[in-house]
Amino acid sequence: MGKLYKFLKYFFITFWAVFVVAPFLWALTTSFKDFNSVNGGATYIPWVDFEPKLEGWRVLIKSPANGGVDIIEPYFNSLFVTCTASLISIVLGTLSAYALSRFTFKAGFVKNNDITFFFISQRIMPPIVLSIPFFLFLGAINLLDSLIGLIIVYIVLLMPIAVWIMVDFFNKVPREIDETALIDGCNPYQAFFKVVLPNSIPGLIVAGMFCIIFGWIDFFFAFILTFTEVQLLPVKIVALNSSITPWWSLSASALVSVAPLIIVAFIVERYLSKGNLSGAIK
């Protein structure tokens, strides 16, 4: 029983690891291949199966004039838009979530839960429904094809996530902690910044992670709301595809685009393993 259990456990762990790692390995080897090595059947070991070439990677940084695609600018555009939108979403979302968790709002039949649902409902609609209003709206204020326009749209998309996670989190922080802070001489703002916020860091990290992931991987709005002036990474990567599929540069760009998320995941994972995400408040 014990042995079988152990065997099955390691079997599934191995299976799952292969399942997760295999695509990355495939992308990594493919990124060093050229046209001939790709079309010559499945090969995996460099120098033995095929001769590694750097062409796939060079294409990404060469300017279009030299036959490259130059993803450097879109890359930094994407970083900038995602980080700015996530940051603003977290700040605004956390403040709204605290208000929704602690104070009672009432406007006719609209109460706290309805407002919270209103935020979440932004994510219930399929993105395509939002695309036309967004397009017209950004067109009207002359922000189509601009970083600021994209940031505004991403805030609309990301803030509900932050509100949703943080309302839930604040509801679990006992009200008595805020009250004690007030009694100990904090005004409501000090109570929030000195006591509630420091105890909500785990929630902030989770919310931040989700915002960054959802912002970074968005293709749809980046595709619809930008044309030539501004381009984001996902759109650029898709644009690599032409009559001949350049597997080598596609693989290279895929790896570069996943890199920031892997870094974020490792940071959060360290937090998780330290046990800081749960049990902060008894």
Add this chain to the structure above:
Amino acid sequence: MNLVAENLSYKPDEQFHLNEVSFNFEKGNIYTILGRTLSGKTTLLKTIAGLLTPDTGTMQFEEKDFLKVPVWERNIAMVYQQFINYPHLNVFENVAFPLKQRKVNDRVITDEVTKSLKSVGLEGYENRKIQELSGGQQQRVSLARSLVKNAKILLLDEPLVNLDYKLREQLREEFKNIFSQGLSEDSIVVFSTTDPREAMEINGEVIVLDQGKVLQVGSAKEIFENPKTLKVAEISNDPPMNILKASIETNKIRFEEIEFELPNHLSNLKEKNFNLGIRASDISLSDSGFEFEVELSEISGSETLLHLKRGNSRIIISIEEVLNFNIHDKVKINFNSNKVYAFNENGVLASSPFGGSYV
């Protein structure tokens, strides 16, 4: 200079949480609010703290309209029944927090915090995280934090209720010590509890609260000796005072075919029917007594509580030793008729062994 409240009412839903509550708390005194759960104790304390604003009523303190002073400027301290501390700070930082908020200089903070932690028996724990402490220790940290402020008003909301038996005894002793020595002349302590024994032990002025209404105010002794109504008698005794429908017939008290001599202090009762109140401790087992059937027998500490039944009457008696009974056993008991209370049919005290009457 006193904390004076008049006609505080708070009714957020169908029920009154506070119903026309008035009080006059003098500096240097301890006040105990005694009431069952949901009687409005916490609401009252939160109103004093300023965390709740009553619908109507006034509150004055040091010549100021206290209801207009925001919580953070009231200079109060409060200990909750849950152990509330700041989880992101260690023990020292927790206790130092209110002082830092007042921008006291660091040397003074260190001295005061050390003194305060010493008074609750937590020296040497300064650098521990809150989560590493036991419940009793956490509660002492919040007590230390409320003592360090030298607040004008110290509110203790059932501070012992969530602790285990031994810790409760220990902390109760500490409270008494702190109250007797550490308290400055010009502060008011308000202590709320559901436990009548705690109220008696703390021995301050007792306010009996039920459904948001003040039923009686008086010293612990007075409330024990002359409870104003049936309700007060129930709330201020543990186990609750036994109440029996009884009648007076030719110098005898009669209920459930039991008759005994009318004691002197009941001889002036005008009405024939009344509610007879007898404390569980004033009933004893006796071979020459009246027969009752055992419904439940529980051992609590060194005493045995017997729930008995005869006809439609149910009573609880406490015996000062550990005894085993089976359900449906027959026991014989006797009443100490010199200690019985009489409440009229409206539940108001008509006669007590200590001479009180509110009729």
